[in-house]
Amino acid sequence: MRVWRGRPYPLGATWDGNGVNFAIFSENAEAVDLCLFDSADATAEYRRIRLTERKDMVWHCYLPDVRPGQLYGYRMHGPFDPANGHRFNSNKVLLDPYAKAIGRDVRWADELFGYKFDDPKADLSMDERDSAPFAPLGRVIDTAFTWGDDRPPRTPWHETIIYEAHVKGFSKLNPHVPEEIRGTYAGFASEAAIQYLKSLGVTAVEFLPVFHRLDDRHLVEKELTNYWGYNTLAFFAPDTRYSSTGTSDETIREFKSMVRTLHTAGFEVILDVVYNHTCEGNQMGPTLSWRGIDNASYYRTAPDARYYMDFTGCGNTFLMRQPRVLQFIMDSLRYWVTEMHVDGFRFDLASTLARELYEVDRLGAFFDIIHQDPILSQVKLIAEPWDLGDGGYQVGNFPSLWSEWNGKYRDNVRKFWKGEGGTASEFATRLCGSADLYEWSSRRPYSSINFITCHDGFTLNDLVSYNGKHNDANGENNRDGSDNNMSWNCGAEGATDDAAIKALRERQKRNMLATLLLSQGVPMLLAGDEIGNTQSGNNNAYCHDSELTWIDWSLTDSQKELLAFTQSVIALRKINPVFQRQKFFQGRSIRGQEHRDIAWYSPDGQSMTDEAWNAGFVQCLGLYLDGEMIGEIDAHGEPIRGESLLVLLNAYYDRLDFTLPAVTGACGWKTLLDTNKLPEGDEPLPSGTKYILGGRSLAVLRLVPPPQEQEEKREPATYVASEVIDKVPILQSELPPSDTRGGTTINQ
Numbered sequence: 020m021r022v023w024r025g026r027p028y029p030l031g032a033t034w035d036g037n038g039v040n041f042a043i044f045s046e047n048a049e050a051v052d053l054c055l056f057d058s059a060d061a062t063a064e065y066r067r068i069r070l071t072e073r074k075d076m077v078w079h080c081y082l083p084d085v086r087p088g089q090l091y092g093y094r095m096h097g098p099f100d101p102a103n104g105h106r107f108n109s110n111k112v113l114l115d116p117y118a119k120a121i122g123r124d125v126r127w128a129d130e131l132f133g134y135k136f137d138d139p140k141a142d143l144s145m146d147e148r149d150s151a152p153f154a155p156l157g158r159v160i161d162t163a164f165t166w167g168d169d170r171p172p173r174t175p176w177h178e179t180i181i182y183e184a185h186v187k188g189f190s191k192l193n194p195h196v197p198e199e200i201r202g203t204y205a206g207f208a209s210e211a212a213i214q215y216l217k218s219l220g221v222t223a224v225e226f227l228p229v230f231h232r233l234d235d236r237h238l239v240e241k242e243l244t245n246y247w248g249y250n251t252l253a254f255f256a257p258d259t260r261y262s263s264t265g266t267s268d269e270t271i272r273e274f275k276s277m278v279r280t281l282h283t284a285g286f287e288v289i290l291d292v293v294y295n296h297t298c299e300g301n302q303m304g305p306t307l308s309w310r311g312i313d314n315a316s317y318y319r320t321a322p323d324a325r326y327y328m329d330f331t332g333c334g335n336t337f338l339m340r341q342p343r344v345l346q347f348i349m350d351s352l353r354y355w356v357t358e359m360h361v362d363g364f365r366f367d368l369a370s371t372l373a374r375e376l377y378e379v380d381r382l383g384a385f386f387d388i389i390h391q392d393p394i395l396s397q398v399k400l401i402a403e404p405w406d407l408g409d410g411g412y413q414v415g416n417f418p419s420l421w422s423e424w425n426g427k428y429r430d431n432v433r434k435f436w437k438g439e440g441g442t443a444s445e446f447a448t449r450l451c452g453s454a455d456l457y458e459w460s461s462r463r464p465y466s467s468i469n470f471i472t473c474h475d476g477f478t479l480n481d482l483v484s485y486n487g488k489h490n491d492a493n494g495e496n497n498r499d500g501s502d503n504n505m506s507w508n509c510g511a512e513g514a515t516d517d518a519a520i521k522a523l524r525e526r527q528k529r530n531m532l533a534t535l536l537l538s539q540g541v542p543m544l545l546a547g548d549e550i551g552n553t554q555s556g557n558n559n560a561y562c563h564d565s566e567l568t569w570i571d572w573s574l575t576d577s578q579k580e581l582l583a584f585t586q587s588v589i590a591l592r593k594i595n596p597v598f599q600r601q602k603f604f605q606g607r608s609i610r611g612q613e614h615r616d617i618a619w620y621s622p623d624g625q626s627m628t629d630e631a632w633n634a635g636f637v638q639c640l641g642l643y644l645d646g647e648m649i650g651e652i653d654a655h656g657e658p659i660r661g662e663s664l665l666v667l668l669n670a671y672y673d674r675l676d677f678t679l680p681a682v683t684g685a686c687g688w689k690t691l692l693d694t695n696k697l698p699e700g701d702e703p704l705p706s707g708t709k710y711i712l713g714g715r716s717l718a719v720l721r722l723v724p725p726p727q728e729q730e731e732k733r734e735p736a737t738y739v740a741s742e743v744i745d746k747v748p749i750l751q752s753e754l755p756p757s758d759t760r761g762g763t764t765i766n767q
Contacts, residue, residue: 025081031117118157363399415456500559624678
């Protein structure tokens with residue numbers, strides 16, 4: 020086999036049509052062997068090539084006789100000195116960090132660990148057994164793919180509605196998806212899936228991690244998996260588990276085809292990515308890639324370099340002040356944008372990426388590099404703004420260009436609808452885009468990714484059905500998962516036949532869905548919440564690849580009604596610009612009569628006073644949004660105007676008579692939505708009318724201007740939208756005869 024000197028860039032294994040260039044970074048290695056395997060079943064390499072060329076700490080060669088499909092790995096020679104952070108062990112075959120496809124997955128065995136299990140010095144001892152029969156291998160690929168006229172939808176942030184989904188869990192049980200592709204990338208791009216997403220009305224899909232993951236040994240031994248995928252083995256390779264063919268080459272083409280199909284249908288693709296740690300764990304973990312390639316360069320070690328700094332709870336943390344680590348992350352991100360055509364990223368435990376030293380530095384090199392990058396600065400960037408280290412909770416502190424999962428929104432909305440007092444003032448702030456978190460740094464309402472549930476925690480159905488977690492199936496004696504869920508079971512733990520409790524739960528789900536979808540900011544909907552999907556009270560189902568986590572599409576009548584309701588509220592949001600503001604409310608306080616774009620009302624129809632805001636028992640309020648006073652322009656420079664709407668929210672257990680406020684230029688109010696009853700009649704309700712707002716319910720009413728003004732405002736398309744909303748089916752259960760709280764029946 021001919022061996023040429025090759026090039027130090029690009030890193031990884033690159034097929035150029037004539038041969039393959041191999042390049043791998045290691046600052047502290049003393050020698051590097053490239054190992055070629057002839058099959059996934061091989062127990063040893065058939066050729067070992069010593070890399071003699073090294074430039075800028077990159078070892079490289081070019082093999083003109085190698086073609087796509089070749090399996091490969093590396094052996095690194097250097098000091099085995101854990102006390103000083105070095106764990107080189109040439110007995111271990113290592114996966115290329117830049118591998119674009121996995122040719123063979125991990126086969127768990129003791130030989131994959133760099134130390135001797137039976138040695139009293141544990142990880143300070145060196146295991147000399149060969150890991151070649153068990154180690155993961157990279158595969159050389161040809162990246163060619165016909166994209167056609169594929170182009171990113173580039174949905175504006177303020178028009179974005181995110182759907183968080185698991186590739187497999189979404190379609191695995193869907194009877195309308197062909198059986199042979201259920202649970203795969205192809206299944207998510209099937210006609211049935213696309214039509215469903217279109218009918219729902221979302222604009223972007225945020226996938227749980229799709230980078231090829233490692234299933235931890237302790238989970239495999241329990242016949243469980245790392246289903247969520249937050250345990251990355253290969254940062255450039257899509258997971259072959261979600262391929263309908265199972266081969267690495269076809270996996271890449273299938274992923275690209277899925278993206279192309281979603282783009283054609285108008286959906287953006289956002290990936291949940293995990294760059295804060297790797298699957299190798301702490302010093303007791305396996306030696307699969309980075310640890311053996313250059314442990315001291317890739318990982319943050321403690322003052323005693325034998326150990327790792329752990330801000331993630333997963334055993335290790337990337338060394339973010341190492342330029343080559345930053346390059347590795349940026350190269351991976353750019354690859355997924357340029358080669359795989361994705362539209363954005365949600366960064367898991369993003370505060371860790373800002374830790375150059377110990378504290379979180381919001382102006383760290385990671386952010387500087389992304390902001391100046393001509394590719395990455397143009398895609399959607401979402402931070403999970405916390406980690407497990409001191410000072411890691413950074414909601415509201417990320418720089419411009421970034422949006423954030425708003426944990427404060429989640430917590431406050433849950434508390435409000437649970438009926439806790441003392442939340443109304445903050446609740447109002449969260450509904451309006453959380454200006455207290457984002458306006459100070461000149462950011463916009465869409466910096467807030469609003470969510471009530473996500474993959475991590477209860478589903479929406481379980482949030483209103485369980486007071487506590489039920490994680491026994493995880494095998495950790497129910498110790499795992501959060502104990503602070505802010506949930507309420509509405510009177511019974513878990514499934515029940517009590518009609519009143521079931522009706523209350525359905526209403527609570529509608530209340531929270533409507534709140535989420537009508538708040539300022541970007542709503543994120545957990546896949547399955549729109550149909551009341553359950554995980555039987557498990558709030559940490561990360562290890563279950565089963566019916567527990569797959570969405571069940573055999574819908575009951577109440578689930579069909581919840582889906583129709585969700586579709587209707589999304590339609591209401593999309594055609595009313597007052598719910599899609601690009602700026603905060605004139606940049607001033609959200610309270611007070613002097614502001615014409617927004618007003619807050621008490622149930623007596625009067626503006627909320629400071630005394631009312633500060634009262635701990637306030638559970639009912641009204642929000643008025645003036646469609647004439649949005650104060651923004653569209654892409655063509657035209658003023659944005661829409662209908663004026665009144666949102667009434669009642670978290671109190673009993674009904675309240677809400678006096679409809681008198682607003683200048685109004686001849687009355689027309690009900691568009693009520694989570695407690697079907698809207699009645701076509702005649703507008705005059706101002707001053709007492710609107711019966713059921714216990715724990717939400718209503719939306721449209722301001723009806725005088726007849727002459729209605730005629731004058733016929734031309735703008737935003738006013739024609741009112742006719743569309745009248746035709747959207749809004750299906751709700753009938754008003755239940757009673758409500759239940761803490762086991763006590765209260766007549767309404």
